[in-house]
Amino acid sequence: MESDPPADASADSPAAFPASLEVAWGLRDRPHKGPKRGLTLDGIVTAAIAVADAEGIEAVSMSRVAKELGASTMALYRYVATKDELVMLMVDAAIGPPVPLPADATGWRPALEHWATAMRESLLTHLWAIPLVAAHGPPVTPNQLAWLDQSLQALADTGLGYDEKVAVSLLVSGLVRSELSLVALMRQDPAGTAQRLAGYGKFLARVTENGRLPALRAAVTDGAFDDLDADLADEADEFDDFAFGLQRALDGVAAYLGE
Amino acid sequence: MESDPPADASADSPAAFPASLEVAWGLRDRPHKGPKRGLTLDGIVTAAIAVADAEGIEAVSMSRVAKELGASTMALYRYVATKDELVMLMVDAAIGPPVPLPADATGWRPALEHWATAMRESLLTHLWAIPLVAAHGPPVTPNQLAWLDQSLQALADTGLGYDEKVAVSLLVSGLVRSELSLVALMRQDPAGTAQRLAGYGKFLARVTENGRLPALRAAVTDGAFDDLDADLADEADEFDDFAFGLQRALDGVAAYLGE
DNA sequence: CAGTACCGTGTATGCTCTACGCAGTAGCGC
């Protein structure tokens, strides 16, 4: 919108933030001199996500995405400077915009619960994105920053400092991602992993035989890892790591707030 | 092909866990029929880690590691079935064995504090390993399981169930990794990232100009992101996200325990 | 001593990202 006369957008921080990012933020009014563009950054990202959802992130190559769009491989490089940039935008699109707070979620705690749960569900539909969320440095993409904004809003009335708010946000999102990274690997490759998981208890039993990992051995002989494969079929009455961890984390914040 | 005489170690769980893993656990008594082996799994992993430490994980290729050892690329495949296996073992070696509890750390809380801090410090010396810790499914390598064992030990006297202990462990390790993944990206590429970080505050100011991310905008105008680049030079009185998050998480566990 | 299981290696395949140059297009200043 407003372009400051002397301070051009990308002029102060030279080449620090890629052009595709500016497009993603809608900050790029293209003068459009040459031929009409045949593709869209959105379209490219969408196609790439479709491939990732269907066949996993490792199936996403520049040539594969281009084929999906009926374009040549190199055409994509007119929209994205590098594959990493594309991946960054894929992750942003995968997490999507934050889900608006329901009306009955008043107070920081319900708001944060909503935030964490909604984020978890967004990522659950794009499992490949989980390890990549934090892989591109501090968040710079629209949706990622919108999520951050929502968590800051949730904590707005707590009187916490910004450093503290960000730290709480980090604690909760860390929980989401670490729990999901386990779930993800179980679901992404159900065939292989279920089989592997079925043997996981046995494996742990074998490697703890020598008694050098006593606490783990106790857990194993107690049967803590016996039903992992059953869980995959019947997730009904399974212990919910995520909910438990989330409640502990929020309890900790509540205690800090003197509640 | 492979010939499985009787009940070989890997016969119960067929092909579920790779042979190199058995070697890492010291469960492989090699009959050693052919010529003497010129390399060691340990040596390969050590060389690979040296490359990763010096030049980053992306510099680790099979041929690069082989060159480091004065061997041919394909020689490595006599010790490791796939590059992914090598990476898994690299991560295990990178986190190292858990640091023994100091004598004065009695009770679950000091023990968990020690656990989290020690893990953080281990990973700090091998930043490339951070995104990879959870990338290979549930932990199966010796050191990773030893860390898990230590956390279970820390919680042994709390009366928590194993599910709950594991969930607490996940909460804390999630915090460690998510905080580190930010730190990592700042340090790994100091030149580029410091420059990028210097512009981060300005960038956030620009994209929040339209007022659509009000909480974030408030934080930005409040100067919460202004000193990020200064932090790199002078980390003295910087707010410690990790310590703050850890205390909140442990407070939450304490509350659950009725303490 | 023969058999054979295993070693390290060279070659080859197919994939990846991306640098570069080309020919064609469409808006701008005249």
Place this chain on the structure above:
DNA sequence: GCGCTACTGCGTAGAGCATACACGGTACTG
């Protein structure tokens, strides 16, 4: 209306990657 020129998509090509496979040599087993 007419170049100028910035911009388009594309073909080619190069470097690097993981790894499948076949080969000749080695040292233990029967």
